Amino acid sequence: MNKGWQITLILVLFGLFALFYQGLWGDPRHIPTVLIGTPAATFEGPDVETGQTISLDQFKGKVVLLNFWASWCYECKVEHEDILRLHQAFKDNPDFVMLGVNYQDKLPDAQKYLKDFGTTFSHVRDVKGQLAIDYGVYGVPETFVIDKEGIIRFKYVGPVMGPVYTNLTEHVIRPLLNSQPLASTPS
Amino acid sequence: MMIRAALLLLILFTFLPSVFADEVGETALDVQVREIAKTLRCTVCQTENIWESGAPLAKQMRDAIRERLELGQTEPEIRAYFLSRYGDYILMEPPKHGVNWLIWVAPFILLLVGGFFLYKEVVHWVKDTPTPPTQPLQPLDDQARKRLERELES
The missing domain is CATH 1.20.5 (Single alpha-helices involved in coiled-coils or other helix-helix interfaces)
Known part of the structure; x- marks a missing residue:
């Protein structure tokens, strides 16, 4: 040979x-996720702060950003300021909704986290972990964007900051709000 | 006495666990949950299935399997659900299609290639090993022959 x-x-x-x-x-x-381009699983659960039921169905026809987080998650704290900044940038758009999903957490810890770090949007509790499984979550933080037709168009595992933040806002959320096609799979 | 005690202990340790296992009384549903859970990977662990994993997500996945079985879903339907959420990664045994075939055939290819190289190497060693020079045998002289006969007779 x-x-x-x-x-x-x-x-x-x-x-x-x-x-x-x-x-x-x-x-x-x-x-790579298998969920991009598939219908988002519908869900409902209690609001972390008020206990009132939040359902994905009530946001039909809107662009929905889901951010999975937990009080014990270090990277969630790292991205928190940018997450708040992101909400600030789009909160006045009537077609935009942002929801936090509290994952594998104790309610008092989650409430304390929101009190300590502040929040400007609602957070739903994933009590049985079913929501995380439905969205194929590996860990936190994970961020999803669902378009107006209820299709998952973006998923990112890790903190949303820096270039990821720019990509998410400029190449995902803005085009979706303007009903423009996305340039490519932006996950 | 010591041997009897040791034997008794051996019997106790061998058969008692199975006795207790019977007492736990695993239901048919438990068995189904276990069988499905063993085929699904814990996504937050390293090479562990969700039956063996102690991670909270693995427990929630086991609960999800149980709920779906109670709702009347079949094992293939439940596996298909997890597959639709996590992709092939969720399966402990990669499905036999596309590039996954590599995983199934690679060990045999490695074995064949390794065997071939070993064979070549052994042949090479045998060829290169110098054989000691052979000397023609000298016939026995009378003295040696007589001595040999004496030795054989005694």
């Missing part, structure tokens, strides 16, 4: 090992 074949074989073996390594130990947060 000549040298060329040997090198090719070694490269193929290395590639296989890399694939197995990625499959076994890779971060699931980098796996």
Whole structure:
């Protein structure tokens, strides 16, 4: 067997090992979601602060941003200011709604978090974790954007800040609010 | 006495767990939940299924399976639901299509390639090992022959 074949074989073996390594130990947060372009699962649950029932159905025909968070999540604290800034930027648009989804948390901890860090929009409690499963959530923070037709158009795992914030506001929310097609899959 | 005690302990440790398992009385629904949960990956763990995982999300997934079974959904329907939420990643056993075939056939390819290289290497070693020079056998002289006969007779 000549040298060329040997090198090719070694490269193929290395590639296989890399694939197995990625499959076994890779971060699931980098796996592309299968939910983009699919109808958003409807849900209802209690408001973290008031206890009143919030349902996704009441926002039909609007662009809805869902942000999954928890009081024990460090990255949620990191993105919190930008999340508030994002709401501030679009809150006057009647076609825009922002909802926080409190995930795997204790109610007093979640309420304290909102009191300490402040909030300007509603947050629904995912009491049984069903909402997180319906949205294929791996961990928090995760952010979804649902268009006016109720289709999931964007998902991001991790804190929304910097270039992600710019992409989300300029290339996802604004086009969706103006009923413009998105340039590409912007997740 | 010691051997009897050791035997008794061995019997107790061997059979008692199964006795207790019977007492727990796993229902048919529990068995179904377990069978499905074993095939689904815990998405916040590393290489662990949701039956074995202690993560809160895994517990919620087990509860979701139970609820769906109670609603009358079948095992394939429940697996399809999780697949529609998380994609192939949720399955402990990758489905046999597309690039996933690589995962199924790669171990055998590696075995064949490894075997081939081993064979080539062994053949190479055998060829390269110098054989010691052979010397023609000298016939026995009379003295040695007599000694040999004596040794055999005694």
